[in-house]
Amino acid sequence: MTEQTKNQRFKEMVLPHLHAAYNLARWLTRNDQDAEDVTQEATLRAFKFFDSFRGEQGRAWLLGIVRNTCYTKFQKNRGQELNTPFDDESHSLESQNPDMPHGNPESILSRHEDFKQLNGALERLPVEFREAVVLKDLEDLSYKEIADVTAVPLGTVMSRLARGRKLLRVYLAQTEQGNGDGM
Amino acid sequence: MAMECKDTLELLPAHVDRELGLPEVMEIERHLQTCPRCQAEYAEQLALRAAIGRDVTYFNVPSHLESRIQAALPSPPLRAPLPAKRTWNWLAMGTTLVSIIAVAWSVSLYMILPSADDRFADEVISSHVRSLLTGHGVDVASSDRHTVKPWFNGKLDFSPPVYDLTTEGFPLVGGRLDYIDHRPVAALVYRHRQHVIDLFVAPITGDRKDIPPQSLSRQGYHIVRWAHGGMVFWAVSDVEPAQLGKFREVLLVYLSGG
Numbered sequence: 001m002t003e004q005t006k007n008q009r010f011k012e013m014v015l016p017h018l019h020a021a022y023n024l025a026r027w028l029t030r031n032d033q034d035a036e037d038v039t040q041e042a043t044l045r046a047f048k049f050f051d052s053f054r055g056e057q058g059r060a061w062l063l064g065i066v067r068n069t070c071y072t073k074f075q076k077n078r079g080q081e082l083n084t085p086f087d088d089e090s091h092s093l094e095s096q097n098p099d100m101p102h103g104n105p106e107s108i109l110s111r112h113e114d115f116k117q118l119n120g121a122l123e124r125l126p127v128e129f130r131e132a133v134v135l136k137d138l139e140d141l142s143y144k145e146i147a148d149v150t151a152v153p154l155g156t157v158m159s160r161l162a163r164g165r166k167l168l169r170v171y172l173a174q175t176e177q178g179n180g181d182g183m
Numbered sequence: 184m185a186m187e188c189k190d191t192l193e194l195l196p197a198h199v200d201r202e203l204g205l206p207e208v209m210e211i212e213r214h215l216q217t218c219p220r221c222q223a224e225y226a227e228q229l230a231l232r233a234a235i236g237r238d239v240t241y242f243n244v245p246s247h248l249e250s251r252i253q254a255a256l257p258s259p260p261l262r263a264p265l266p267a268k269r270t271w272n273w274l275a276m277g278t279t280l281v282s283i284i285a286v287a288w289s290v291s292l293y294m295i296l297p298s299a300d301d302r303f304a305d306e307v308i309s310s311h312v313r314s315l316l317t318g319h320g321v322d323v324a325s326s327d328r329h330t331v332k333p334w335f336n337g338k339l340d341f342s343p344p345v346y347d348l349t350t351e352g353f354p355l356v357g358g359r360l361d362y363i364d365h366r367p368v369a370a371l372v373y374r375h376r377q378h379v380i381d382l383f384v385a386p387i388t389g390d391r392k393d394i395p396p397q398s399l400s401r402q403g404y405h406i407v408r409w410a411h412g413g414m415v416f417w418a419v420s421d422v423e424p425a426q427l428g429k430f431r432e433v434l435l436v437y438l439s440g441g
Contacts, residue, residue, distance in 0.1 A: 003257065010256070018252070022244035036248050043252050118238045136200060137235040140376060140423065143202050162196040165231055 010050050013058040018043065020059050020139055021066045027134045028070045028082060030123055042069040060145040067131065067149060082127040121171035129164030136161055188214075191221050199228045201352045201429075205436075212350065236376050303417075306363045308404050310370065311381045311419045314359070320379065321357030321372050331358045335369055343369035343384040344414070346437040353380065353430055373430070380420040380430060387415050396431070400424065407431050411438050 021042060026035035042065045046053075053061055074082050122130060128150075135146045146157045191214045197203050198211050215222045314320050323334040332345040338360055347355040356372040361383065368385040387410055396409040405427050406419045416434075418427055 007256065018244045018249055019241075022248070023242045026242040032245075035242070036245070039244065039248060040252050040255065044255055047256055118234055119240055122235075122239055133235070137232060138239060138241055140426070142425070143197070143200070158197055158202075161200070165196065165228065168235075169227070169231060 006050060010047055013053070014043070014046055014050070014062050017059040017062045021062050023138060024063050024066050024131070024134060025070060027122070027138075028067070028127065028131060029074075034073075038066060038070050038073060041073070042066040045069060057145065059139070060141060060149055063135065063139070063141075064149040064151075117172060117175045118168070121168050121175070124171055125164055125167055129160050129167060132157060132160040133164045133168070188218060188221055191215070191218070192224065195221070195225055195228055199225070199232055303364050304399060304401070304406055307381075307383055307406060307417045307419050308402060310361050310363060310383070311379075311404065314370075314372075314381065315379060320359065322359040324357040326355045326357075328355065331355065331371070334358060335360075339367055339369060341369075341386045341414075343371065344412070344438060345371060346434065348373065348430075348433055348437070351433040353433065375420070375422050375426060375430065378420055378422045378426075380418055380422065380427070382434075383417040383419070384414055387413055398424065398427075409435075411435065 018039070022035060022039045025038040025042070026032070029035050029038060042062070046062055046065045049065070070082070122133065125133065131150060132146060135141045135149060136143075141149065143154055143157050147154045150157070152160075191211055194203060194207060194211060198208065203211070215225055323331055325331050326347050326349065328345040328347050332342065335343060335358065343358075345355070345358070349355070353373045353375050356374050356379075358369060358371045361368050361370040363383060363385070366385065368383050371382040371384065373380040373382060396407060398405065398407045400406070404419055404421055405424045406417060407424075407427050407430075408415065408417045409431060410416070416431075418430055418434075420427055420430075422430075
């Protein structure tokens with residue numbers, strides 16, 4: 001394929017998914033600068049390897065490259081950083097609501113409309129659960145696509161999603177209780 | 184052999200994500216109806232998923248980064264910026280509609296729409312976008328098919344089939360009257376996560392009996408058209424083509440059963 005055609009096809013099939021690429025990178029790295037670096041590097045890599053793209057879902061393909069870029073970058077530079085506990089004070093996403101009544105954590109989800117603490121809870125998730133939840137609940141990929149993107153078997157996708165969401169509920173319940181006790 | 188709690192709880196997340204086959208879904212639904220504890224757990228999981236969809240931040244790519252990436256590609260193509268994914272900027276969208284090239288998808292089942300239907304497709308998309316723009320999505324707002332279906336009585340010379348697909352992940356929101364291809368049609372409104380799916384229904388005109396499923400994408404919207412039981416159906420939305428295909432399959436199960 002000529003350079004012009006390649007450019008054109010890349011533009012049509014991959015670039016529309018830049019939002020998804022950035023969103024995944026942002027949730028994996030948990031900060032803007034790293035997310036930008038990863039997104040740019042991954043997109044350029046995708047262009048380089050575009051000849052090996054076989055016309056499957058462009059979004060899942062690009063997200064797989066974003067994920068790999070992310071992991072490579074962080075393994076090389078800063079070890080386990082993707083998984084370090086998140087510092088609550090350094091980010092503005094997590095807004096805790098002191099007015100929330102406390103109660104049985106089991107039923108918190110069904111009672112409250114305000115889930116602003118969800119961002120914070122998702123950021124605290126171990127990275128393998130976090131990426132599964134982001135790919136499913138924000139990107140709406142199928143289990144099969146998530147398995148491809150994260151390079152694990154389907155059963156692992158299922159159990160990571162189940163455990164990730166369970167942990168989210170535990171974190172939410174902790175926030176809830178913390179607020180309740182503190183007030 | 185009834186399904187036990189243990190099996191049900193194990194499969195619930197996949198059920199919430201609509202990844203199970205019909206037999207498993209039916210088993211689970213049967214168990215849920217008799218087991219309040221599993222039912223409560225199911226509700227919690229649905230609530231969490233809805234909350235994530237609603238409240239977790241979706242990070243759109245910053246425009247300066249998009250420009251930087253465009254510039255870094257060899258012989259950078261000229262194109263307008265992407266429309267934001269969640270916060271629709273309709274004004275910007277209007278100007279970029281022409282330049283957005285819908286992602287090609289390879290559902291081999293479908294064929295490319297013949298050009299004769301192009302005008303109809305345009306009208307369907309226009310109606311869909313107009314209803315989103317004006318916020319006039321429904322004339323009758325209800326998830327109860329027994330409210331929505333009778334509402335069309337006396338307004339149309341046919342009675343559209345109406346089903347609530349909440350359990351399949353496509354809750355019915357309501358219906359409205361619309362005017363497409365010089366005739367009044369029924370528009371049924373469904374939801375899938377943050378997306379709205381409009382389903383236009385009208386009787387087949389002329390002697391065309393069997394219309395194979397066809398689909399197309401344009402301006403970032405996807406359309407699937409098919410015929411069933413003397414009616415022609417147009418589903419239009421900005422959901423992924425695969426989800427729209429799923430919507431059609433789910434609906435077909437109901438259409439065939441009822």
